[in-house]
Amino acid sequence: MTTTSKHGKKFLKLASRLGYVPSYIFAKLDAEKLKLSEKGIDVIDLSLGSPDLPSPEIVIKACEKALQDPTNYRYPPFWGQNKFKHAAANWMKKRFSVELDPESEIFPLAGSKEGIAHLALALIDPGDVSIVPTPCYPAHSRGTLLAGGSVYELPLLEKNNYLPDLDSIPQDILDKAKMFFISYPNNPTGATCGIELFEKLVHICTKNEILLISDLAYSELTFDGHVAPSIFQVKGAKDIAIEFHSFSKTYSMAGWRIAFVAGNPDIIKAMYEMKTHIDYGVCNITQAASINAFDIPLSEHEKTRTIYKERRDVVVDGLKELGWNIKKPLGAMYIWFPVPKQYKTSFEFCSTLLEKAHVATIPGGSFGTYGEGYIRIALVDNKDRLKTAIQRMKQIGIYYK
Ligand SMILES: Cc1ncc(COP(=O)(O)O)c(C=O)c1O
Incomplete structure (x- = not known):
């Protein structure tokens, strides 16, 4: 009708x-x-x-060079450039001491935001539930809503230093939930968390068969000695988790649109499937140029x-x-x-x-x-x-x- x-x-x-x-x-x-x-x-x-x-000088120079290479004018490979995936896996090792298979556990994206929306399209049906601590980066809830699912808002309160009270989540929500978003350092509150929160989350999500999504857009923007952990520093996390990493804030490259998702290979494959219907992957020139950012010393x-x-x-x-x-x-x-x-x-x-x-x-x-x-x-x-x-x-x- x-x-x-x-x-x-x-x-x-x-x-x-x-x-x-x-x-x-x-x-x-x-x-x-x-x-x-x-x-x-x-x-x-x-x-x-x-x-x-x-944006870093080294990336800009590499972009100028990549622009002169006609092989970059063709469609990018759906799975992303191999060089990019290997460089991303090496960076994850250098930064967090975690091992990821570049072929199946890393996937370049034209931004975390787009990736989050495509993830929801690949996983969420009407009636499905995502647990989203709020206040949050709006895309965490919007992807689920656009896919016809519903969002359980878990409060991040000032009195708890904007950390979620995981024990407050009703069991029926945990039974229904398919995805659980977490993002520290946090937008908009600026809060940070230690590895203990991630350990607890991995335990809960494993027990309740929920996909845990860590959005680490601000991993390098921390102050006064805080070092942000990765979800993969928790043993067994890869069985139930993926993590989004973005170039937008770390390298001031928001306009270049490049990020990657790492972790559970089945979920990465599902995102790949969805994206083959929607886009052609990340611009070849952006991928070729941004690889150089991974070589910038962490210091x-x-x-x-x-x-x-x-x-x-x-x-x-x-x-x-x-x-x-x-x-x-x-x-x-x-x-x-x-x-x-x-x-x-x-x-x-x-x-x-x-x-x-x-x-x-x-x-x-x-x-x-x-x-x-x-x-x-x-x-x-x-x-x-x-x-x-x-x-x-x-x-x-x-x-x-
Ligand atoms: C938590 C968080 N994730 C992702 C993004 C967007 O990242 P990207 O530019 O890679 O889409 C933002 C942007 O503000 C953000 O705050």
Whole structure:
């Protein structure tokens, strides 16, 4: 049965799956940002986590070379370039001391986000359940929802340092759940976890036959001595887990669109199957160039960490002057803080910041139910601009009481 739209054309009746996911919050703020910019107003945009730092020189040079090689002009291999897969497996060994088979346990992706959505399409049927701790990176829940499944939101609360209370998950949810997402260092909270959480998760997911998905987009962005673990450092994890690694934040390559997924070979094969119907894999030139990033010594990341750490300190110290007393996050590139009581919603507070202080942020509600009441600042501009953002908040009388 088809119904026609109010414009009378049946093709304008969009698939119902688009109605399963919210989109309006971003759209509204984006429209507002655009209006201000068109008026010539200088908006300090701290909304998206899109790194402003340059991509590595070695990758850019390799890209120029790869562009001259006509073999790269043809379709990429569906399974990804062998060289890339071997280099990724070597990096996993160098960084986490874990062994992965490059042929069957590594798969290049045009971004973790795309990979997460394709994973859900490959695994989730209507009626299936995914466990997603929230606030979360929205793709963790959106993939499941678009595939017609439902999401059990597990709260990440400030009083628990934004770590999940695994014992609180009802057994019937564990019985039904097919996927369990976990992501530390965490977007949006900046929280980090130790290997003990991963051990407990591997135990629960093994016992209940749930696929554990670790999203390690911020593995190299940690501060004050914290070192992020990989799920594969837990014995037996490969039986039930996969892990997403992205170039977007580690190498400031968000626009190049490259990532990889590692782990359980059956799941990787399922993702491959799904993707053969949808895309042609990652651009040959991007793969050939980004291989070089794996050779960058791990110690080099310290430079990037120092930049984000200094930005973190500017914002947390600045917010302190305005009445917020928040702990300095040990990971990722965000500051997550509560909305002053006089605002009814995180959206209302963000709109005020945008309209009056010309500072763009993201309302916590867009990261899931347990994100409401907070907002997120992304550390994607330099220290002076971040200081100016705080100054602008002060000038319009924003305080946390
Ligand atoms: C936790 C997390 N995973 C994945 C992504 C997106 O990664 P990619 O650029 O590889 O799609 C983000 C982006 O902000 C993120 O915060």
